[in-house]
Amino acid sequence: MDGLPDRSGLAQDKCGVAGIAAERDVAPALYQAMRAIQHRGQESAGIATFDDGLQTIKGMGLVENIFQAKELEQLTGRVGLGHTRYSTAGTSRLENAHPVCVSSAEGSIALGHNGEIVNADGIREDLQESGWAFITDNDSEVIVRLFANELSDAKSPVRAMRRVMRQIVGAYSLVLVVGERILAVRDPRGIKPLALGKLPAAYGGQNGSESEVGGYAVASETVAIEALGGEPIRDVKPGEIVEITPGGYEGHMTNAQSADLAHCQFEYVYFSRADSRIDDREVYDVRVGIGEQLANESPVDADIVVPVPDSGRSHALGFARQLDLPMAEGLMKNRYVHRTFIMPSQEERASGVNIKLNPVQSVVEGNRVVLVDDSIVRGTTMGQLTDMLREAGAEEVHVRIGCPPIQAPCYLGIDMKTREELIAADKSVEEIRDTIGADSLAYVSIPGLKRAIGKPEGSLCTGCLTGRYPVDIPGEEHRKQETLF
Ligand code: SF4
Numbered sequence: 001m002d003g004l005p006d007r008s009g010l011a012q013d014k015c016g017v018a019g020i021a022a023e024r025d026v027a028p029a030l031y032q033a034m035r036a037i038q039h040r041g042q043e044s045a046g047i048a049t050f051d052d053g054l055q056t057i058k059g060m061g062l063v064e065n066i067f068q069a070k071e072l073e074q075l076t077g078r079v080g081l082g083h084t085r086y087s088t089a090g091t092s093r094l095e096n097a098h099p100v101c102v103s104s105a106e107g108s109i110a111l112g113h114n115g116e117i118v119n120a121d122g123i124r125e126d127l128q129e130s131g132w133a134f135i136t137d138n139d140s141e142v143i144v145r146l147f148a149n150e151l152s153d154a155k156s157p158v159r160a161m162r163r164v165m166r167q168i169v170g171a172y173s174l175v176l177v178v179g180e181r182i183l184a185v186r187d188p189r190g191i192k193p194l195a196l197g198k199l200p201a202a203y204g205g206q207n208g209s210e211s212e213v214g215g216y217a218v219a220s221e222t223v224a225i226e227a228l229g230g231e232p233i234r235d236v237k238p239g240e241i242v243e244i245t246p247g248g249y250e251g252h253m254t255n256a257q258s259a260d261l262a263h264c265q266f267e268y269v270y271f272s273r274a275d276s277r278i279d280d281r282e283v284y285d286v287r288v289g290i291g292e293q294l295a296n297e298s299p300v301d302a303d304i305v306v307p308v309p310d311s312g313r314s315h316a317l318g319f320a321r322q323l324d325l326p327m328a329e330g331l332m333k334n335r336y337v338h339r340t341f342i343m344p345s346q347e348e349r350a351s352g353v354n355i356k357l358n359p360v361q362s363v364v365e366g367n368r369v370v371l372v373d374d375s376i377v378r379g380t381t382m383g384q385l386t387d388m389l390r391e392a393g394a395e396e397v398h399v400r401i402g403c404p405p406i407q408a409p410c411y412l413g414i415d416m417k418t419r420e421e422l423i424a425a426d427k428s429v430e431e432i433r434d435t436i437g438a439d440s441l442a443y444v445s446i447p448g449l450k451r452a453i454g455k456p457e458g459s460l461c462t463g464c465l466t467g468r469y470p471v472d473i474p475g476e477e478h479r480k481q482e483t484l485f
Contacts, residue, residue, distance in 0.1 A: 015040055015041045015083055015084055015085040015086065015098065015112070015113070015114045015220075016034065016037030016038070016039075016040030016041055016083065016084040016114065016219075016220045016221070016224075017081065017082070017083050017084075017098075017112040017113065017114050017173060017174075017175045017194075017218075017219070017220050018030060018033040018034060018037065018081065018082045018083075018112075018175065018217065018218065018219040018220070018224050019079075019080070019081040019082075019112070019175035019177070019182040019184055019217065019218045019219075019244065020033065020079070020080060020081075020182075020199070020203075020215060020216070020217045020228075021078060021079045021181070021182050021215055021216050021217075021244045021245050021246045022078055022199055022203040022204045022214055022215025022216075022246050023078060023203065023204025023214060023215060023246050024078065024203065024204040025049070025075070025076050025077060025078065026049060026077065026078060026079060026080045026203075026215070027047055027049055027067075027072045027075035027076070027077075027080060028072050029199070029203060029215075029217075029228050030047050030049075030080050030081070030082035031047070031063060031067050031072060031082070032227050032228055033082060033217065033219055033224040033225070033227060033228060034047075034063045034082040034083070034084050034224075035063050035064065035227070036219075036221070036223045036224040036226075036227035037084060037219060037220050037221050037223065037224045037273075038062065038063055038084055039273060040084055040086070040114070040220060040221075040271070041083075041084040041085040041086035042061075042062055042084070042086060043060065043061075043085055043086045044058065044059065044060045044061070044084075044085045044094065044096070044097035044098075045058070045059065045061075045062070045063045045066050045067075045082070045083060045084045045085065045097070046058030046059070046066075046082070046083050046097050046098050046099050046112075047067065047075055047080060047081070047082045047083075047099070048075075048080055048081055048099040048101060048110035048177055049075045049076060049077035049079065049080030049177070050077045050078075050079050050080065050110075050177050050179060050180060051076040051077030051078070053107075053108065054101060054107075054108035054109075054110055054177065055074065055075050055076070055077065056099055056101055056110060057071050057074065057075060058094060058097040058098070058099070059094070059097070060094055060097070063082075063084060078180070078204075078215075078246050079177055079180055079181065079182055079244075079245070079246070080177060081099055081110060081111075081112045081175045081176070081177050081182065082112070083097075083098035083099055083112035083113075083175075085097060085098055086415070095135060095136050096136055096138050098111070098112045098113065098140065099111055099112050099177070100112075100113070100136075100138065100140050100141050100144050101144075102141075102144050102145055102148050103148070104147075104148035104151050104152060105148075105151070105152040106151050106152070106155070106157075106178070106179070107178075107179055109144060109147065109148055109151070109176060109177065109178050110144075110176065110177040111140060111143060111144040111147070111174060111175070111176050112174070112175045112176075113139075113140040113143060113172060113173070113174050114171075114172070114173045114174075114192045114194075114220055114413065115170060115171030115172040115173055115187065115191060115192045115412065115413040116139060116170050116171055116172075116411060116412050116413045117139040117140075117142060117143060117168050117169065117170040117171075117172060118169050118170040118411055118412070118471055118472070118473055118474060119167075119168065119169045119170070119474065120139035120142040120143075120168070120170075121474075123142050123146060123167060123168065124142050127142070127145055127146065127149065130149075132145050132149070139170075142168075143164065143168060143172070143174065144176075146164050146167065146168070147160055147161060147164050147176070150163040150164055151178075157176075157178045157179075157181070157183055157243070158183070158241055158243060158252050161176075161183055161185060161241050162241070162252075162254050165185070165187075165188070165239070165241075165254050169471050169472075170187065170191075170411075170412060170413075170471060171187055171189070171191035171192050171264070171412035171413040172185065172186070172187045172191075172192065173185070173186050173187070173192040173193065173194040173220060173236070174186075175218055180245065181243055181244065181245050182218070182243070182244040182245075183241055183242070183243055183244075184196065184218040184236050184241070184242040184244060185236070185240070185241050185242075186235075186236040186237065186238055186239065186240055187238065187239070188238050188239035188254070188259040189238055189259045189260065189261055189262040189263075189461070189470050189471070190235075190237070190238030190239075190261050190262070190263050190279065191262050191263065191264050191412055191413065191461055191470070192220070192264060192267070192413055193220055193221060193235065193263075193264075193267055193272065193276075193278045193279070194218060194219070194220060194235065194236040195218065195219055195220075195221065195222045195224075195225060195232050195234075195235050195236070195276075195277070195278075196216070196217075196218050196232070196233050196234055196235070196236055196242060196244075196249065197216070197217050197218075197219070197222070197225030197226075197230045197231055197232040197233050198213045198214075198215070198216055198217075198230055198231055198233055199213065199214045199215040199216065199217055199225075199228055199229070199230040200213075200214050200228075200229045200230060201213070201214045202214055202229065203215045203228070204246065215246050216244045216245075216246075216248070216249050217230055218236060218242065218244065220272075221272055221273055221276040221278075222276045222277045222278075223273050223275055223276045232277065235278070235279050235280070236251075237251070237253065238259070238261055239253060239254050239255070239259070240252065240253055240254070241254060259470070260458060260459070260470065261455075261456075261458075261459035261460075262459070262460065262461035262470035263278070263279055263455060263459060263460050263461060264412070264413070264414070264460075264461050265403075265449060265453065265460050265461060265462055265465070266375075266403070266410070266414055266464065267283075268281070268283055268286045268287070268453050269287070269290070269374050269375055269402060269403040269449070270311060270374045270375055270403070271414065274287060274313075274314050279455070281453065281454060281455075284314050286452055286453050286454070287314035287315050287318070287374070287402065288314050288315070288317055288318035288321075289318060289451075289452035289453075289454075290315050290318065290402040290403075290444055290448075290449060290452040290453075291314065291315040291316060291317060291318025291319035291320075291321075291322070291372065291402060292318040292319070292321065292322040292452075293318075293444055293448040293449070293451060293452045294315065294318070294319055294372075294400050294401075294402060294442070294443075294444045294448070295318070295319045295320075295322035295323045295400075296322060296448075297442070297444060297445055297448055298400060298442030299323055300323075300370055300398045300400070300440060300442075301368070302325060302367075302368040302369065302370045302396070302398055303325075303326075303367040303368045303369070304325065304326050304327070304328045304330065304363065304364075304367050304368075304369055304370070305319055305320035305323075305325050305326070305327045305328070305369075305370045305372060306327075306328060306329070306330030306331060306363070306364065306369050306370065306371050306372070306389070307327065307329075307331075307372050307373075308331060308357075308371065308372065308373035308374075308385065309329070309331055309332070309333040309357070310333065311373055311374045311375075312371075312372045312373035312374055312402070315372050315373070315374055315400075315402035316372035319370065319372050319400060320370075325370070328360075328363045329360060329363065330359060330360050330363040330364045330369060330371075330389065330392075330394075331357050331358070331359055331360070331385065331388070331389075332357070332358050332359075332360055333356060333357055334355060334356055334357075334358070357385065357388070358388075359388045359389055359391070359392035360392070361392045361393060364389050364392045364393055364394045365392060365393030365394070366393055366395060367393075367394060367395060368394070368395050368396040368398070369389055369394045369395075369396065369397050369398070370398045370399075370400055371385060371386065371389065371397055371398070371399050371400070371438075372399075372400045372401075372402070373399075373401055373402070374401070374402045374403055375401060375402065375403035375406060376401055376403075376405075376406070376423060376424070376432070376436075376443075377406055377416060377421075377422060377423070378421055378422070378423055379423035379432060379435055379436055382399060382436045382438075383435060383436040383437055386399065386436055386437045386438050387437060390437075396439045397437075397438050397439055398438060398439050398440045398441075399433070399436065399438040399440070399441045399442075400441075400442055400443075401441070401442070401443045401444065402444055402449075403443065403444065403449065403465075404443050404444060404445060404446045404449055404465045405424030405429065405432075405443055405465070406422050406424055406464050406465065407419075407422060407424045407425050407464070407465060407466075407467065408422070408425070408463060408464050408465070408466065408467035409422070409464065410463060410464045411463070411469065411473045411476070412461065412463065412469070412470075412471075414464070416464060423435065429441055429442070429443065446462060446465055446466070450462075
């Protein structure tokens with residue numbers, strides 16, 4: 001994955017979220033779950049638990065640096081949520097870290113959010129007019145204050161959330177702690193993932209039986225449930241509110257909006273871990289299938305296939321297998337450097353590429369190389385990698401990409417907001433090939449990508465590939481026009 005563009009000004013949330021209800025203190029388990037989804041955000045993290053009141057600890061940095069044994073001991077309670085977040089330099093502040101907590105007539109509420117609400121500004125203005133004060137410019141604070149407002153009237157958390165879902169538009173996978181229960185909520189289009197699972201007896205079984213369920217968990221990805229020795233049960237359904245307590249869970253469907261499904265294609269292509277399952281598809285399987293599809297669409301006469309580690313590995317495997325070419329580790333990764341695109345500033349990302357990857361000369365020297373990655377956003381990283389391979393002696397460097405050209409911003413939870421920073425927004429494939437210095441360049445087609453993901457026609461969001469989004473984006477037509485002049 002080439003570095004995602006920098007953004008400033010607005011607070012945005014593209015994150016990992018987890019919630020646990022069990023028969024004993026859940027903070028240590030939340031810590032483990034958050035580490036399993038640390039790749040979804042490395043800028044800040046937080047945990048909130050409920051034990052006769054809400055307790056919250058948040059900090060900047062990695063989960064393991066924020067939470068030591070002392071912090072986890074302070075966070076008592078049988079229900080809780082954890083959140084990992086990334087954002088841009090302009091919003092790299094502790095007050096924007098999650099969970100977002102507010103007081104309500106029914107007690108304190110904590111929220112963790114993955115996604116983005118496109119009509120948050122209008123709702124914020126309405127709430128401000130009726131006397132609510134906001135601490136951040138964060139769309140997640142709008143959700144939790146709206147929920148608190150509705151809860152004072154509706155009394156029931158599920159009823160209050162139904163009312164909230166009638167008003168908010170966009171991408172949201174939410175976990176809330178409301179007293180001794182968790183609410184797990186997924187937007188009606190199912191844009192961002194959210195999985196539900198059960199935990200083993202070790203998390204608080206009563207009768208010592210190994211088959212006993214020790215509690216329940218929700219998380220952005222199934223890997224977080226599996227990291228606890230748990231078992232995924234199912235995805236939270238698009239438009240569903242799941243109420244979870246240590247003793248069980250109950251799903252409540254809503255008809256907040258009659259919406260077509262729009263699962264984020266980018267979760268399959270890049271964002272989720274390959275060993276996660278989203279809406280019944282294993283991400284690894286999808287990525288290998290994309291590589292095979294890419295090989296069928298754009299074969300190349302070459303000696304070896306080299307993945308960009310780790311993001312291009314599964315795609316490269318499918319590509320190599322389909323063309324019966326050897327796959328080799330022609331680029332080595334320093335595992336102690338974080339993913340470049342979630343580093344907040346462009347400067348950090350640029351220096352990150354140089355220390356993150358290094359060519360293996362004996363693999364590439366004298367060979368015609370196919371370099372495979374999942375996506376290109378800016379193109380800067382890919383240009384550096386083709387240079388690296390040539391300097392290491394590659395005779396030819398052909399680039400194959402497992403995501404169609406990203407031509408339009410994402411307003412639904414992935415940090416790609418401006419066309420100016422997307423290389424494919426105003427360049428043809430041939431111009432991009434020239435810019436990155438490749439001998440040839442090909443992307444998987446949109447129909448090919450859809451086929452590999454294997455979802456029914458019309459159930460994927462491809463907004464960043466086509467400029468057509470599953471919800472109306474305020475101001476988008478205007479922004480599109482601006483780029484024409
Ligand atoms: S616009 Fe692209 S990145 Fe954003 S939700 Fe849709 S598919 Fe995902």
